[in-house]
Amino acid sequence: MEGVGIDGLGDRIKRERQRRGLTLQELAAASGVSRSMLSEVERHGRVPTVVVLDRIATGLGTSIARLLRDERPPETTVLRRAEQDVARDPAGWERRILSPVLPGVEFELMRTTIDARVDAGTFQPHGAGSREYLAVEAGTLRLTLDGDPIELHAGDSVFYAGDRRHGFANPGPEPCVYYLAMDVTTGRARHDD
The missing domain is CATH 2.60.120.10 (Jelly Rolls)
Known part of the structure; x- marks a missing residue:
């Protein structure tokens, strides 16, 4: 995965999971990604493929973009x-x-x-x-x-x-x-x- 470090990705996934009040087991059930894989990603031990990352995002009810980058202010935003x-x-x-x-x-x-x-x-x-x-x-x-x-x-x-x-x-x-x-x-x- 380019553009985001493994630490940042794991932290964002964990933050989004917790923000939605989900346990690892609940996210595993919603995403179809094993609890052990989710745990490894959150602990910075593994980088998921794009397909797995999409499944995690889908299980969270969000997009891959939100897992890769922090929110920006809701105003004119140029993304170079x-x-x-x-x-x-x-x-x-x-x-x-x-x-x-x-x-x-x-x-x-x-x-x-x-x-x-x-x-x-x-x-x-x-x-x-x-x-x-x-x-x-x-x-x-x-x-x-x-x-x-x-x-x-x-x-x-x-x-x-x-x-x-x-x-x-x-x-x-x-x-x-x-x-x-x-x-x-x-x-x-x-x-x-």
């Missing part, structure tokens, strides 16, 4: 490229957080790049009522919603309910770049497994 958090996954993809973390706002705008023929994985449903807007800038994206694939190409866009399992893969021979805006509600997420 050098200040943007970038989460790189060893599988061959990265997520750049373009939106600031603001008090009381669970919104995230990101730019994701997936290398050729890489599957970024399947993400757990966010809270009921969450919404996601996606626009492909370059390449081909296979978006899977509750197991149903949709193939998108440069210039295509889609809206979908964020409270569904959603997967992202690049079946093409060149990198895929897309923008994703998430409006995450704090309701309980639906879990299929």
Whole structure:
């Protein structure tokens, strides 16, 4: 994970968990991430993959952005490229957080790049009522919603309910770049497994 130290990430996850009055066991049940993994992350012993970090954020009813960065004042906020958090996954993809973390706002705008023929994985449903807007800038994206694939190409866009399992893969021979805006509600997420 680039842009945030392991100590900062573990501390932010613990702070958000405690702010919501959750025990490690309750967060494990809500996120699908084991209690031992959550404990290791909070104690600075392990850095989660982007998929695991997303599951933790979903279990907390928040976004990855809030776990990577402290809130900023709710005024005009410029987030320079050098200040943007970038989460790189060893599988061959990265997520750049373009939106600031603001008090009381669970919104995230990101730019994701997936290398050729890489599957970024399947993400757990966010809270009921969450919404996601996606626009492909370059390449081909296979978006899977509750197991149903949709193939998108440069210039295509889609809206979908964020409270569904959603997967992202690049079946093409060149990198895929897309923008994703998430409006995450704090309701309980639906879990299929």
